[in-house]
Amino acid sequence: MYNVLVTDSISDTGLKALYDHPNFNVEKKSGLSPEELKVIIKDYDALIVRSQTQVTEDLLVSAEKLRVVARAGVGVDNIDVAAATKKGILVINAPGANTIAAAEHTMAMMLSLARRIPHAHMSTSAGNWDRNAFKGVELYEKTLGIVGMGKIGAEVSKRAKKFGMKILGFDPYLTEERANQMGITKATLDEIAESADFITVHTPLTKDTKGLINDDYLAKTKKGVRLINCARGGIIDEAALVRGLNSGQVAGAAIDVFETEPASNQELLSHPNAIVTPHLGASTVEAQEKVAQEVSEEIIDIFETESIRHAINMPQVSGETQKKLQPFIDLSEQIGILSIQLLKYAPDKIEINYYGDLAKEDNDLLTRTIIKGILSHHLSDSVNMVNALHLLNDQGVSFNVIKSPASKGFASYMELTLYNGNDKAIVGGTILNGYGARIVKMNEYRVDVRPERYMLYIEHHDVPGMIGSVGSILGNHHINIGTMQVGRAEAGGDAIMVLTLDKKVDEEVAKELVEMDGLKAVQFLELPNGNVPVYNS
Numbered sequence: 320m321y322n323v324l325v326t327d328s329i330s331d332t333g334l335k336a337l338y339d340h341p342n343f344n345v346e347k348k349s350g351l352s353p354e355e356l357k358v359i360i361k362d363y364d365a366l367i368v369r370s371q372t373q374v375t376e377d378l379l380v381s382a383e384k385l386r387v388v389a390r391a392g393v394g395v396d397n398i399d400v401a402a403a404t405k406k407g408i409l410v411i412n413a414p415g416a417n418t419i420a421a422a423e424h425t426m427a428m429m430l431s432l433a434r435r436i437p438h439a440h441m442s443t444s445a446g447n448w449d450r451n452a453f454k455g456v457e458l459y460e461k462t463l464g465i466v467g468m469g470k471i472g473a474e475v476s477k478r479a480k481k482f483g484m485k486i487l488g489f490d491p492y493l494t495e496e497r498a499n500q501m502g503i504t505k506a507t508l509d510e511i512a513e514s515a516d517f518i519t520v521h522t523p524l525t526k527d528t529k530g531l532i533n534d535d536y537l538a539k540t541k542k543g544v545r546l547i548n549c550a551r552g553g554i555i556d557e558a559a560l561v562r563g564l565n566s567g568q569v570a571g572a573a574i575d576v577f578e579t580e581p582a583s584n585q586e587l588l589s590h591p592n593a594i595v596t597p598h599l600g601a602s603t604v605e606a607q608e609k610v611a612q613e614v615s616e617e618i619i620d621i622f623e624t625e626s627i628r629h630a631i632n633m634p635q636v637s638g639e640t641q642k643k644l645q646p647f648i649d650l651s652e653q654i655g656i657l658s659i660q661l662l663k664y665a666p667d668k669i670e671i672n673y674y675g676d677l678a679k680e681d682n683d684l685l686t687r688t689i690i691k692g693i694l695s696h697h698l699s700d701s702v703n704m705v706n707a708l709h710l711l712n713d714q715g716v717s718f719n720v721i722k723s724p725a726s727k728g729f730a731s732y733m734e735l736t737l738y739n740g741n742d743k744a745i746v747g748g749t750i751l752n753g754y755g756a757r758i759v760k761m762n763e764y765r766v767d768v769r770p771e772r773y774m775l776y777i778e779h780h781d782v783p784g785m786i787g788s789v790g791s792i793l794g795n796h797h798i799n800i801g802t803m804q805v806g807r808a809e810a811g812g813d814a815i816m817v818l819t820l821d822k823k824v825d826e827e828v829a830k831e832l833v834e835m836d837g838l839k840a841v842q843f844l845e846l847p848n849g850n851v852p853v854y855n856s
């Protein structure tokens with residue numbers, strides 16, 4: 320049974336999949352103080368939040384079995400993603416599920432600014448009938464500058480165009496071609512300042528976007544510009560905005576998100592030309608059901624099938640790439656595990672080579688799986704796909720990934736080399752069509768071995784009788800040999816044997832083998848996810 324904690328106001332309808340699932344126990348606990356949350360978090364496998372709960376490093380330290388933090392929404396600035404990654408906790412969100420809600424709220428804010436609806440409402444409901452004080456402006460034929468042409472920015476542009484607005488879009492990823500397709504003009508921030516009557520921001524809050532609209536920028540805008548922020552507090556610098564509103568440079572501002580929330584900047588909140596809402600962009604029945612449903616279904620998939628769609632701290636892989644890489648995932652981990660057992664010590668340098676078709680794919684997922692295999696030897700369960708690269712970095716191990724389209728004799732081939740000073744261990748593997756995974760290189764030797772649970776790697780001198788002697792020792796201890804591969808550099812020189820065994824070699828057998836004349840190195844290898852033969856009785 321997996322325990323899921325929900326700490327913000329999340330739609331019960333959207334959580335239905337989790338409520339109905341026999342393997343999940345959902346508990347809703349809102350209004351907890353950080354201290355109270357810290358005490359109970361240790362019992363939960365997954366945590367679902369919106370923007371209110373602060374998922375800090377201090378909280379995550381106490382989250383003993385937490386595997387997933389799910390953000391029922393887009394922005395993850397209330398979650399310490401770096402601390403989660405360090406602890407191997409996956410962070411997911413629900414991108415796109417509240418896009419329409421946020422775009423419609425932006426339009427509502429823009430229309431409210433243009434026609435001063437909140438002010439007119441307050442005055443009229445107080446008993447006044449003032450038809451002259453609230454003369455507005457039209458959106459029609461005005462220029463709207465959109466900073467951040469992602470999902471919400473694009474939906475806002477569609478709606479604003481229908482109102483007859485001219486749209487200038489700024490986004491580092493906006494191409495001329497996409498702008499043309501959308502019927503908007505690609506612009507710079509300065510061009511927006513120069514021509515826009517309304518400016519709306521739709522970016523995440525990053526070090527680049529923090530204070531993007533500041534005193535300097537406002538000085539370049541048209542006098543009487545109107546500003547909207549339904550993205551993140553701080554993209555428009557609040558102090559600069561108040562100065563702009565006071566001087567009249569800014570005719571009006573509609574603000575849904577604030578530098579600190581709950582908002583406390585009274586000068587802004589009570590400014591006669593400001594319209595403010597308490598972070599309501601995503602607050603529609605539809606969006607709240609959708610975000611909750613998306614994260615619920617993804618949590619079930621993560622725990623039941625390990626499939627991840629919207630990870631913040633894991634590589635995003637398309638369905639097609641995932642399908643191509645799938646057969647290599649187990650093999651990657653096996654290569655990692657075998658190589659660290661061959662090297663015996665922790666590596667100080669790692670090199671991963673992808674050849675052939677594999678080199679053409681985005682193989683970050685395989686790289687993480689290989690690293691997880693290597694590190695799990697010393698760090699066991701504390702390493703996973705989320706924190707593998709982070710832990711490697713922490714250990715000061717350098718790693719290098721080389722992709723080469725050359726085939727190396729197989730359609731796809733991967734080779735891992737671990738270094739420890741002058742020592743190194745090499746393991747290469749491939750998937751043979753119709754035959755499955757094969758280890759095809761161990762150190763400098765070519766082999767052809769199906770990765771199995773129990774394996775034995777022996778380096779010896781190429782002299783008569785070696786194979787027989789190893790076979791006898793194993794036979795005397797009732798250890799059946801599944802397969803055996805022999806290889807040599809040259810006749811009478813160095814040679815290897817790689818055996819797959821039906822059971823584990825205990826210390827006594829290992830000792831006998833190590834003491835055998837002519838053997839240079841004996842390494843018992845164990846693959847937790849390798850095949851174990853089953854005998855018919």
Ligand SMILES: NC(=O)C1=CN([C@@H]2O[C@H](COP(=O)(O)OP(=O)(O)OC[C@H]3O[C@@H](n4cnc5c(N)ncnc54)[C@H](O)[C@@H]3O)[C@@H](O)[C@H]2O)C=CC1
Pocket residue numbers: 393394395414415417418421466467468469470471472489490491492521522523524525527528549550551575576598599600601602
């Ligand atoms: N008020 C509310 O309740 C809601 C707020 N949001 C916020 O709205 C923002 C946008 O959300 P989406 O459109 O879903 O995200 P998105 O990821 O689809 O789009 C963000 C866009 O910002 C662009 N961008 C990043 N840095 C930029 C920069 N320096 N200058 C210009 N563009 C830049 C990116 O290239 C991207 O195209 C996020 O901050 C999100 O958290 C989202 C939903 C509801």
Ligand SMILES: O=C(O)C(=O)COP(=O)(O)O
Pocket residue numbers: 369370371391392393394395417598599600601602
């Ligand atoms: O999805 C986002 O980024 C939002 O800002 C929505 O926040 P909320 O879920 O309404 O607290």
